[in-house]
Amino acid sequence: MAKDIGIDLGTANVLINVKGKGIVLNEPSVVAIDTHTGKVLAVGTEAYKMVGRTPGNIRSIRPLKDGVIADFDITEAMLEYFINKLNVKGVFSKPNILICAPTNITDIEQKAIIQAAEKSGGRHVYLEFEPKVAAVGAGLDIFQPQGNMVIDIGGGTSDIAVLSLGEIVTSRSLRLAGDKMDASIAAYVKNKHKLIIGEHTAEQIKIKIGAVYEADEKETIEVRGRDIATGLPREVSVTSVEVAEALHETMMAIIEGAKGVLEKTPPELSADIIDRGIMLTGGGALLKGISQLFAAELKVPVLLADDPLDAVALGTGVLLDNIEHHRQY
Structure with missing residues (x-):
């Protein structure tokens, strides 16, 4: 049986909250790729260590800029890596995903976030706005x-x-x-x-x-x-x-x-x-x-907030309990 997950898809860090387990992943939103082959070499913490220290054929990329997806393929690869790392998929089922976005993003930017989550292994993907989720995570x-x-x-x-x-x-x-x-x-x-x-x-x-x-x-x-x-x-x-x-x-x-x-x-x-x-x-x-x-x-x-860095991720955990009330795409 797949476990529902909440994702704080941040420009700086990705945090993932697995229903029933809490926050199980907190890693930088960075992907290192080989520019010659296009192959992903490292994701998250390992890729972050390479920022500013790579040779010419390796690039450390932040696929999100200003809270929205700047590089769709790299974002998808990053999310897929993190979700696979957590082993939340069932044998025959995929997890529901609640993912967060800034309040003023366009419909196209919203759809890009949803599609990236779907392609990385989500069954139903729900979108909520960050300040709302942060407020819940902060205990309001x-x-x-x-x-x-x-x-x-x-x-x-x-x-x-x-x-x-x-x-x-x-x-x-x-x-x-x-x-x-x-x-x-x-x-x-x-x-x-x-x-x-x-x-x-x-x-x-x-x-x-x-x-x-x-x-x-x-x-x-x-x-x-x-x-x-x-x-x-x-x-x-x-x-x-x-x-x-x-x-x-x-x-x-x-x-x-x-x-x-x-x-x-x-x-x-x-x-x-x-x-x-x-x-x-x-x-x-x-x-x-x-x-x-x-x-x-x-x-x-x-x-x-008591835990300001984790507020959004904590909020997704609370909202996962009532996931059917959220905006589904």
């Missing part, structure tokens, strides 16, 4: 007649939504999230320290000393890269204050997006949000001081 009861607001800051998109009675009332999806933050950090280090660093290094800076509010000048990290002038390897020290400066523009853009959603929210639901606060989920929610920054700018209490 979105099925009551009351307003709940969630901001899910992932790798490719930041999804902002107000929910009531199990549905999205108003929402916005911004293609500004973890990847944009990494690029901003790399650009800042290049401009200020005249050092070129890779995306992997920029991500490590963000994870280790990333802060957006009341950053500590004493918190530093040693960073290695290539000197712009000499082309030789060099090491510099980057502070948490510098990272906050690099991330400021992206943070303000997400805050403006949240203000736009709040402005479109019906007054009764706005009153509920003042009482209940805004829930932050996604990897971006782990940045130091982010809840304080959002609370200061939005004038509303802001809460951090």
Whole structure:
């Protein structure tokens, strides 16, 4: 008998929740291929280790960009690899799949996600929007007649939504999230320290000393890269204050997006949000001081989910129990 699965198909990571078992897979959304033969050489963690370190005939590809499929065949190969790895298919049956997507994607982009899941081994494929699933995974009861607001800051998109009675009332999806933050950090280090660093290094800076509010000048990290002038390897020290400066523009853009959603929210639901606060989920929610920054700018209490990285995947596990109520394609 096949086991139903929920997939958080993220730009940065793929998480899979198997019904009855919980989250059993969390790997980077990266595939390494041989450009000469087109053969897939590695998927997930193994492929991620190769990013920026491959010879000319090997490419490490992120098949998702800004929360949507940029390379259909590679996405399909990646999903198929992960699903086969979990051994969730029955002898004569395939699993039902609940898969998540950003709120503002087009019908064509939705169909691409559905088709990739079907071709990778799904029987019936159901689509739900990320902020709704993240809210459920964070423990919010979105099925009551009351307003709940969630901001899910992932790798490719930041999804902002107000929910009531199990549905999205108003929402916005911004293609500004973890990847944009990494690029901003790399650009800042290049401009200020005249050092070129890779995306992997920029991500490590963000994870280790990333802060957006009341950053500590004493918190530093040693960073290695290539000197712009000499082309030789060099090491510099980057502070948490510098990272906050690099991330400021992206943070303000997400805050403006949240203000736009709040402005479109019906007054009764706005009153509920003042009482209940805004829930932050996604990897971006782990940045130091982010809840304080959002609370200061939005004038509303802001809460951090207990497990922000896993919120969407945890939400798929809850929703799998009532899978027939979801949108089927």
